[in-house]
Amino acid sequence: MNKRDMIDMALRNLWKRRLRTALTVLGVVIGTASIVVMVSIGIGMNKGFASQLENWGSLQVIDVYPSGGMEYDKETDSMKQTKKQDELNAKAVENFRQMEHVQAVSPVLEDYLYLTAGKYMADASFIGIEPGAMTALGYQVEDGRALSEEDSKAIVIGGGVEFYNPKLSWEMRNASEPPQVDVLNEKLGVTWDWSYGTRDADKTIKPVKVDAVGKMSADGNNGWTVIMPIRELEKIQKEKQAWEQKQNGGSSNGNRQKSKEYQRVMVKVDEMEHVQQVQQKIKDMGFRATSLTDELEAMKETTRMLRLVLGAIGAISMVVAAISITNTMVMAIYERTKEIGIMKVIGASLKDIKGLFLTEAAFIGFSGGIIGIIVSYGASFLVNFVAQRQGSTMQSAIPIWLALGGIAFSTAVGVIAGYLPAKRAMKLSALMAIKTE
Template identity: 65%
Template structure:
């Protein structure tokens, strides 16, 4: 019996019992829809977590910190637990080692300083970040206006949008500032200065501190940590820090810079990995070198872990629905054998092989599974839209996302479930005696 004959006969047999076939397919549709929607909610939650964490910075950037000899837990052996780690310098040699590591795209020291931006009579507080200008874009800093720093830039700053909107008149009281109209400042065109004198613009300002003129090259978007930051070339930052320390010494004060422990050593280094899936691997290698390392993928994995049980429960609910549908297919095929016993006997008498009879019932079962899977993914798509609509109105993290592979897997899985459900009935049909089957009315 040809494949075409098998398919035509299977469709004809199912069509003769339309209501039963419809109800069985409906069970598969419900089961497929349940498992696809439940899995899609888990996928949607993970994607939502990823977007949320990406607002804080790049998932592919590892923050590396020097080790100060504190107690640590070794990843290699429990025997090392609680032993002090030998100090390791986060210096130029360490940075070069990071650059030579596999999957590492960019490396840059990170130096931080709190200063103020000045535009006319207005000032804005900001957290300044000094880094290798050529690595700025690779480290995940984005601009919505202007451009990022490049390797050729010796000076210049890129300002976060929240810093731009935070300018105020330091001569006014807090209440007066709240009532005053926001200043109209165009940082890309207006003259912008920066200063480490927090009394700038007031009667307590230190006249010996000169505000530094610097060009504004770009503006970073609002939101996330970068919206409140100002990025500048590392050399420019180090120059300002030297001036600040020299000023403090003249004032008889102490050194306030904690960004560099010793000359040539850094408090923090950023390492960009070119493959998101390799971040944890590179991070562990850096830890094995004796450094402290962390990345946003740690927070992402923690968030996923907190909802792991919920995703398991959702998947289990969908699986139960599909198991019920499989039982329905088995029941339908068993009933078909009882109703078509005489037909099976005739097929055997006229020369149909046991393989043909087996394939006929498996084809009918596979068709039920396939049809239910196709209709199930259509229903899943509509249900996913409904879930996302409700989630949007309620500002919920429980969104639904169905990738193409899930659609294809659902149809394939439903078809396989159909075949497996029809296997025992098909085997039963093969064992029927031809003469006994023909005599059955």
């Protein structure tokens, strides 16, 4: 019996008992849909976590800090002292650039300064980076453009930075709406004089003129920050330190800048799956390294048990469906005993008889899997719709591999469930089977 004849006969046998076949397929549909939907919720939760963390920054960026501090050790579940090796300086930055899978590297300077716009001012956290690496490091611009290699006096402002009139009291500022400043078309300056614009302002401090070339979203971790070229921020810090030195009678606290050791270095990895690998290499060099993937892994760990429970619930439905397939195939053998005997008498091999019943069982699993995946997509859409209406972060996501895996799994369950009935059909005596009415 060739493959085509076997498939044709299997389909005709299933169609003869279409009600029973439909009910058995329904069991597979429920089992497949249960597993896929339950697993998709777990996948959706992980995607939701990743989406939330992306508002804080890029998941492919590693923050590197000078060595000599304390860090968490997963193996011992405790804090341990990091070993002191190289300084986090230009040499270390160049070593990071030479690492495999590293796409971009930038030292980072941070300071709390003030923006000036005419009679208004705004306080913000200033971050100095290599301007050409801004986009690669995950800083997304909503209006205007990002910094480029040619920029020196350019800045990009977070949408949450608010200006105010320094001549007004705190009570008046809080009671009135903040002034609307078109930063992309306004002449701006940077100063460290917190009393700028008032009678107490230090006339010796001249704001450094800058041009805003872009704005970031007010949402997320960078809504209240200002990004500027690191070399320009270094100049401002030197001027600030010189001013502080005069104010303090000649003393200065700029030891870190004198040693040319950076406060932080950002390392962009080409793919998220390589982040932990690169991060561990940096730690092995003696530096402290953290990334948002650490937070993501912790979130995934907390939901792992929930995902196992959801998968187990779906698996129970599939076990019931497998029992239903086995029952259907056993009943088919009892009803077709004489037919099996005739097939053996006219020359059908045991392999053909076994293949026929396994093909019927496979078709039940396959068709149930196809319909189950369709139902799963509908259920997934419904879950996402209800979650969105209620403002919940829960969501369902069915990637293509899960859909194909669901169909393959249901087909395999059908074949496995039909194996014992097929073996039983093979063992039937041809003479006894023909005598059976």
